[in-house]
Amino acid sequence: xxxxxxxxxxxxxxxVPPETTLLVFLREYLNLTGAKTGCDIGDCGxxxxxxxxxxxxxCLMLAAQADGRDVITIEGLxxxxxxxxxxxxxxxxxxxxxxxxxxxxxxxxxxxxxENPAPSKQEIRNALxxxxxxxxxxxxxxxxxxxxAETMRSVPTPALPAASKGEQKHG
Amino acid sequence: MADVLDVLEKDHVATESxxxxxxxxxxxxxxxxxxxxxxxxxxxQVGEQTHAVGLRAxxxxxxxxxxxxxxxxxxxxxxxxxxxxxxxxxxxSARIVRMDTSKAEAMPGVHAVxxxxxxxxxxxxxxxxxxxxxxxxxxxxxxxxxVAVAAVTEQIAQAAIDAIEIEYEPLPGVYDALxxxxxxxxxxxxxxxxxxxxKVIRQGxxxxxxxxxxxxxxxxxxxxxxEHAPMEPFTSIADWxxxxxxxxxxxxxxxxxxxxxxxxxxxxxxxxIRVIGTVVGGNFGGKNxxxxxxxxxxxxxxxxxxxxxxxxRVEEFIASTIRHAFYMDYKTGVTTDGKIIxxxxxxxxxxGAYCSFSETTLGKACILSTGPYVxxxxxxxxxxxxxxxxxxGSMRGFGAPQVCFAYESxxxxxxxxxxxxxxxxxxxxxFRDGSMTSTGQVLHSVKVAESLQNAVKKFxxxxx
Numbered sequence: 199x200x201x202x203x204x205x206x207x208x209x210x211x212x213x214v215p216p217e218t219t220l221l222v223f224l225r226e227y228l229n230l231t232g233a234k235t236g237c238d239i240g241d242c243g244x245x246x247x248x249x250x251x252x253x254x255x256x257c258l259m260l261a262a263q264a265d266g267r268d269v270i271t272i273e274g275l276x277x278x279x280x281x282x283x284x285x286x287x288x289x290x291x292x293x294x295x296x297x298x299x300x301x302x303x304x305x306x307x308x309x310x311x312x313e314n315p316a317p318s319k320q321e322i323r324n325a326l327x328x329x330x331x332x333x334x335x336x337x338x339x340x341x342x343x344x345x346x347a348e349t350m351r352s353v354p355t356p357a358l359p360a361a362s363k364g365e366q367k368h369g
Numbered sequence: 370m371a372d373v374l375d376v377l378e379k380d381h382v383a384t385e386s387x388x389x390x391x392x393x394x395x396x397x398x399x400x401x402x403x404x405x406x407x408x409x410x411x412x413x414q415v416g417e418q419t420h421a422v423g424l425r426a427x428x429x430x431x432x433x434x435x436x437x438x439x440x441x442x443x444x445x446x447x448x449x450x451x452x453x454x455x456x457x458x459x460x461x462s463a464r465i466v467r468m469d470t471s472k473a474e475a476m477p478g479v480h481a482v483x484x485x486x487x488x489x490x491x492x493x494x495x496x497x498x499x500x501x502x503x504x505x506x507x508x509x510x511x512x513x514x515x516v517a518v519a520a521v522t523e524q525i526a527q528a529a530i531d532a533i534e535i536e537y538e539p540l541p542g543v544y545d546a547l548x549x550x551x552x553x554x555x556x557x558x559x560x561x562x563x564x565x566x567x568k569v570i571r572q573g574x575x576x577x578x579x580x581x582x583x584x585x586x587x588x589x590x591x592x593x594x595x596e597h598a599p600m601e602p603f604t605s606i607a608d609w610x611x612x613x614x615x616x617x618x619x620x621x622x623x624x625x626x627x628x629x630x631x632x633x634x635x636x637x638x639x640x641x642i643r644v645i646g647t648v649v650g651g652n653f654g655g656k657n658x659x660x661x662x663x664x665x666x667x668x669x670x671x672x673x674x675x676x677x678x679x680x681x682r683v684e685e686f687i688a689s690t691i692r693h694a695f696y697m698d699y700k701t702g703v704t705t706d707g708k709i710i711x712x713x714x715x716x717x718x719x720x721g722a723y724c725s726f727s728e729t730t731l732g733k734a735c736i737l738s739t740g741p742y743v744x745x746x747x748x749x750x751x752x753x754x755x756x757x758x759x760x761x762g763s764m765r766g767f768g769a770p771q772v773c774f775a776y777e778s779x780x781x782x783x784x785x786x787x788x789x790x791x792x793x794x795x796x797x798x799x800f801r802d803g804s805m806t807s808t809g810q811v812l813h814s815v816k817v818a819e820s821l822q823n824a825v826k827k828f829x830x831x832x833x
Contacts, residue, residue, distance in 0.1 A: 234601070238682065276436055298650030333651055
């Protein structure tokens with residue numbers, strides 16, 4: 199069956215078997231390997247992508263369910279001008295060790311900040327509840343996300359296009 | 370001039386129509402390149418002088434991790450690659466009586482089926498070589514692989530292994546390390562004992578030490594098995610070239626050991642085997658040895674195509690290795706003012722179905738079992754036994770965390786009973802410069818007391 203969706207602002211389509219999950223669709227049909235297969239049963243969050251503004255487990259969703267919708271993957275965050283503030287802060291705080299959970303955590307955090315620009319520590323914890331990490335631990339991630347929230351609030355629009363502005367401030 | 374324009378126009382049209390047909394034909398999609406940001410790189414530039422002291426520590430590879438650019442093993446695909454699945458026994462102690470793979474072989478999309486009997490040397494291991502790649506005919510743990518399939522998709526491979534019929538004759542089993550020591554217990558590998566490694570360390574005279582002690586404390590401590598659960602499941606790709614050389618891509622930490630095991634099991638010289646270690650998505654000691662690589666290699670050879678195998682999360686728990694479960698009996702003699710003068714430790718490690726890194730774990734656990742304390746009289750006795758449970762192997766600390774749990778728990782018991790502050794009790798007994806460990810090693814630069822004092826300060830022990 200044909201699945202057509204917007205990925206990182208571009209319309210993409212592919213002919214896939216109906217049982218194809220969104221994760222397999224992204225990884226194997228669009229070659230976007232940033233979302234990872236960790237457990238394939240919705241426990242670990244390594245496959246997290248943003249679908250219509252919400253962080254979802256791509257392994258628990260059929261590609262067909264995402265048909266016509268808008269997906270953001272980790273590959274869509276950075277621009278030529280600079281890293282997304284979350285990517286920048288995560289590397290500065292050492293929040294990425296083996297890095298396997300990183301793309302999922304960053305996208306969960308982005309979905310949170312897009313909806314709530316001033317989250318409390320507990321709200322950040324709740325947003326990351328579906329993302330497991332086995333090396334780094336969560337403290338550096340949570341601190342990093344709070345740091346980003348503060349930086350992004352200090353620039354006029356916290357959306358993506360303004361990210362590069364926050365970037366310079368940060369760097 | 371008009372001609373020139375015409376040519377340009379034509380070119381333009383050609384590109385346009387090509388693009389349209391691309392979409393219309395749904396040609397294989399190529400991912401748009403991730404834009405490489407112009408941020409200053411995290412690694413020093415050629416000739417750049419850098420200083421490190423006082424700077425925040427950063428991992429240079431975290432840039433790629435955060436961008437999703439790091440190529441882990443599962444992000445690698447070779448042209449024409451097949452997907453392998455291994456059927457797990459699902460029964461912990463049995464003999465395979467009959468296996469029918471005909472339905473799987475007849476499935477469209479299935480390219481190869483492999484049984485244990487087809488593996489040149491169907492056994493591997495890091496010290497005691499006792500683990501089959503595919504059980505044949507005896508199954509000793511529920512996670513033992515029994516047959517493997519390579520197919521064009523993961524789903525077809527899964528359907529194929531589901532269609533393989535196997536008849537088992539159930540055998541008795543043993544599921545507790547202490548029961549495994551009993552003479553009448555089921556012997557997992559035959560013979561007359563389940564004990565496969567033993568270690569004794571003695572210093573001074575432990576009985577004399579107990580006789581001189583004011584108080585004697587005895588306790589049994591138990592720690593369960595733990596799975597490493599790395600975020601990235603075991604994944605490998607095996608690929609042969611036309612000259613009979615094998616390349617294995619794997620997230621294995623010890624590639625040299627992997628080459629040795631591949632060479633032994635496949636019966637080919639080590640010089641024909643190349644193992645490419647990929648970026649590891651979490652190891653914690655669980656990715657130190659081969660798992661399914663020779664099986665993938667033989668499937669690839671049969672099918673004439675590269676084969677990738679990826680463990681499911683369930684396989685990760687049942688068919689990899691785990692941390693050893695420990696039974697630890699501690700007997701400690703102390704004076705009323707809290708000086709330890711004798712300690713006897715007896716421990717039994719649950720090794721699971723195969724040896725793996727058990728000997729190393731046992732050795733380290735025994736050496737460290739008296740803790741960072743000066744004890745003049747010690748007697749340590751440890752053994753590892755086979756059971757029909759998930760194989761135990763190396764995991765962070767190699768036995769050190771288990772014994773630490775036991776001796777520190779007992780230290781708290783002793784402190785409570787003697788009415789001494791637990792910190793003070795430890796300070797009294799800690800190693801100092803020049804102290805001798807239970808194995809006779811004389812220590813230098815001992816910072817354990819200083820570390821505890823720092824921790825006490827930071828924790829706010831006084832005001833707890």
